[in-house]
Amino acid sequence: MTGSSGQLSPQARRENWDRLGAEHFDVVVIGGGVVGAGSALDAVTRGLRVALVEARDLAAGTSSRSSKLFHGGLRYLEQFEFGLVREALHERELMLSRIAPHxxxxxxxxxxxxxxxxxxxxxxxxxxxxxxxxxxxxxxxxxxxxxxxxxxxxxxxxxxxxxxxxxxxxxQADDARHTLTVARTAAHYGAVVRMSTQVVGFLREADRITGVRVRDVETGDEQDVTCDVVVNCTGVWTDEMQRLAGTRGRFRVxxxxxxxxxxxxxxxxxxxxxxxxxxxxxxxxxxxxxxxxxxxxxxxxxxxxxxxxxxxxxxxxxxxxxxxxxxxxxxxxxxxxxxxxxxxxxxxxxEQSSKLSREHAVARPAPGMVSIAGGKYTTYRVMAADAINAASVDLRGRIAPSITDKVPLLGADGYHALVNQAERLADEHGLHPHRVRHLLDRYGSLVHEVLALAEDRPELLEPIPGAADYLQVEVVYSVTHEGALHLTDVLTRRTRASIEYPDRGITAAEPVARLMAQTLGWDEKTIAREVELYAERVEAERASQTKPDDEAADQIRSAAPEVRPLVSDPVTK
Structure with a gap:
């Protein structure tokens, strides 16, 4: 177990590296977007031994940059995609009523x-x-x-x-926070969840894939991870990952x-x-x-x-x-x-992408490997169940059916009662009730864990300078419980300061970095480097947004240094 609340702490990160090398897994999921996190949760709640590896951060790609809606897709009715709409609306209902009402x-x-x-x-x-x-x-x-x-x-x-x-x-939902919570729920049930861990190769026996080689992109360390089946949930990188595995894909993305x-x-x-x-x-x-x-x-x-x-x-x-x-x-x-x-x-x-179907597809490009792509954020849970069902042919023995429609995400249990107790909770911690309700809508019943970090440090209940919608304790919690490793992880995904303030979070950068440093052990040089990297990212994004076309914008944006410099192109390694 990673911890009773699926804690993605620095200590759990170290332990999980050792577990990846020492244990044999039923399923290794590649990709920490919502479908990857959902697949890990689906598999682990069926009783399987599961590892999830993500090269950057949870929800670093598509899953933090959506319209932030759980919706059926009204326009798909006009395209007569009734099955897709019905499925999505069923998922919306499950989220609102049972799985993630917080x-x-x-x-x-x-x-x-x-x-x-x-x-x-x-x-x-x-x-x-x-x-x-x-x-x-x-x-x-x-x-x-x-x-x-x-x-x-x-x-x-x-x-x-x-x-x-x-x-x-x-x-609607904060997509990055929802994806993070799905991944933490998987960790709560025993999955190994590890970010900054890139797949750089595949293990094979004859024509069968038997595992992956991973690199810790923070340290450069590499090791092999063995499993019965690899589930490729890398979204827009699906084709690249299939090429790295030396397989021919059954579909293109x-x-x-x-x-x-x-x-x-x-x-x-x-x-x-x-x-x-x-x-x-x-x-x-x-x-x-x-x-x-x-x-x-x-x-x-x-x-x-x-x-x-x-x-x-x-x-x-x-x-x-x-x-x-x-x-x-x-x-x-x-x-x-x-x-x-x-x-x-x-x-x-x-040729028109807006006309392409939002249906998803699952394929088995090689024995021991399943790929899933397409779909939409709202139907992530259905996609995950389909992916693990497809993976079952490579698993030993019969596996239990998917039960994630009955598994509330962390923070859901007790949420409604806490909403009714918001004023009492606010009095106990010297906060405005509005602030407590904001916390409840981000953490649900895990709010007690968040506020506990401020018991001996009341200053953490002050707003973040330059990002006053968030409390300083949330930064500490993002490192101690939510796996944040870099300043950009906190400003773009654990909070949404990078899109909610005209300065794109620049004013908050140094105060946030200093709060992170206390847990991650950063020295002054590292703090300055993290702030500089974030500022360069913001500057590159601002500059790219003045360019007339994709090519010019890409040249500017891609020139900003990578916060995880050891992340490599999945094809060239």
């Missing part, structure tokens, strides 16, 4: 109607299906609004942009870039999110604490998979489409944060 919350959207007579019944029919498919019960049903009613909900909308509206509900911008809440007067149809897809305006997330784009990306870059054209596209309906247009000066992520789409015949 992390996944209802969120409302206004669907503006632009055509009289036909559009309302047409849209209402689709939303009626949406409200009832998959056993949805945890969010309210649709509500029809006149133009005046819609404008009361969304005063910032231009009066000529709609003739009426329908309000409907979906769900195409990287589609999605860009989002973040603006302050007061720039748009509204009590609900907004969904807009575009010529290519849809655009969301999503409430996000004191901000709005607006996106997304959908374009092919053929450059650096680790650090996709947003261009000026991407940002202009989002601004142009949202400003078409806003009374007061947004400008580049309003933008607090920008992030770009890559969707691992299954490559099809169509």
């Amino acid at each position: 992390l996944v919350k209802p969120v409302s959207f206004l669907y503006p109607l632009k055509h009289r007579i036909w559009e309302r019944p047409y849209t209402a029919t689709g939303l009626l299906m949406y409200d009832t498919m998959g056993g949805a019960r945890s969010v309210p049903g649709q509500k029809h609004l006149t133009r005046a009613g819609a404008l009361r909900l969304f005063p910032s909308m231009r009066h000529d942009a709609l003739v009426g509206g329908i309000r409907y509900f979906d769900a 195409r990287a589609s870039k999605g860009v989002h911008i973040v603006v302050p809440r007061d720039r748009i007067a509204a009590e609900t999110g907004l969904i807009l149809r575009t010529e290519k897809s849809v655009l969301f305006v999503i409430p996000w604490r004191n901000h709005w997330i607006i996106g997304t784009t959908d374009t092919d990306w053929t450059y650096d998979l680790a650090h996709p870059a947003a261009t000026r054209a991407d940002i202009d596209y989002i601004l142009e489409h949202v400003n078409a309906v806003l009374m007061t247009p947004l400008t580049h000066d309003d933008i607090e944060g920008v992030y770009a992520g890559l969707r691992p789409l299954l490559a099809g015949e169509s």
